[in-house]
Amino acid sequence: MSQALQGLLDLLDLEQIEENIFRGQSRSAVVPRVFGGQVAAQAMVAAGRTVPADRLAHSLHAYFLRMGDPGAPIVYNVERLRDGRSFTTRRVVAVQHGKPIFTLSASFQTDEEGLDHQAPMPPSPDPATLPTSEDRLRSYGHLDPQVVERLLEAREAIDLRYVDEPPYGKFGDPREPHSQVWFRTNGKLADDPLLHVVLATYVSDMTLLDSVLLAHGRGGWAIGDVVGASLDHAMWFHRRFRADEWLLYDQESPSAHGGRGLGQARIYTQDGRLAVSVIQEGVVRVPW
Template sequence: MSQALQSLLDLLDLEQIEQDIFRGRSRSAVVPRVFGGQVAAQALVAAGRTVPDDRPAHSLHAYFLRPGDPEAPIVYTVDRIRDGRSFTTRRVVAVQHGHPIFHLSASFQTAEEGLDHQYPMPPAPDPATLPTSEDRLRGYTHLDPEVVERFLETRAAVDLRHVEEPPYGDFGDPRDPHSQVWFRTNGKLDGDIDTPLLHVVLATYVSDMTLLDSVLLAHGRGGWAVGDVVGASLDHAMWFHRPFRADEWLLYDQQSPSAHGGRGLGQARIYTQDGRLAITVMQEGVVRVPRGRD
């Protein structure tokens, strides 16, 4: 296991300060606020700590309410909304400085048999043939070197490989609002930490990294990294369909069906390398063009 992955696991290991109340810390992000994927992942950890291990998470729905302060701890309060025979529901509120910054509802279900079908996996190149994030980023001479280093630092726990150039690497001309990324953790997960909840939590963490990139591609924008767009996540939803491992390659197939009114919508499917549909993701975010960059 890489040191970066161990640091991420430590970040996701919340401190329990009272029954159904947990405290998490933050670390520096690429932008001067708490990374949304971190808050969502920590909130899911808090919810999962109050649910039996034999009920894995099957969905989450969340709203980002305020920017998080990376210099302050985050307190997560869990409400035990329902404990049914098959389903368990939890609501989590993340609080900083006396104000809620994030709200999550998560549902957990006992395993059972049922109908089974899936949307087929789209074609994608073998991840081993693609350049790493470090290889790509260090080749972008138009980016501020400090931005590149912050990117690499915050994503060091994840081996993330774009199939095509990301928006900040090739911008100016509109492209199809579709992107693909392979990802896995930078190291294997085993021992006591190797639980279904951890794999779901790690996928939640990564899911907020690139989903709105397809919005930028449709307009030839490079995003905050080149200063032609400012934005932030508004809401986030995930459905976990089939078991998967976050330390094995997952294909994140993303697209944007719409952008309007200062908001952009991203939707995606995440597949295992052998073609099983593991997760569906939806996210809307603020996407604004600064004055003078129209």
């Protein structure tokens, strides 16, 4: 396991300070606030620690309420809404400085057989043939070197590879609002299914709104032509997967309007199984 991945796992780990109450540390993202994927992932850790181990996460629905302060811990309060024969439901409120900054509802289910079909995996190149994040970022002479270093630091624990140029790599002309990214952790993980859900949740907030920017030829915060933040986030975990093995994040944007943009995506395993569906809406504002 890489040192960066171990650091991320330590960050996502939580201290239990009372029954149903957990505390997590935070750190700055590539912008001066707590990364939304970190808060969502920590909230899933908190919820999962109150659920029997034989129940697997199958969905989450979350709202980002306030910017997180990277200099202060985050307290996660878990409400046990329901413990049924097949399903368990939890609600988590993340609090900083006495105010809620994030809420999440998560549902867990016992493993069972049922009807089975899925949308086919779209074509995509082998991730091993694609440039690494570091190779791409260091080739962009138009980016501020400090921005490059912040992006590299934020993604050090994750091997994340764009199929095509990211918004900040090629901008100015509108492109199809569709983006593909392959990702996996930079190191092996334990077999705990919740851990792989938590890591996928963390990564899912990194690139989902890229497709909104592509439709308008915008490069995003990295070049300063867009101001953005996540508003809400939903995920459905259809099949078991491993976050330490290649996953294809196939993303598109059906709409942007009123200072908001919508991204929707599917995450596939390398052998073509549909593992996760994701939808997110975010603030996408032009600062002039």
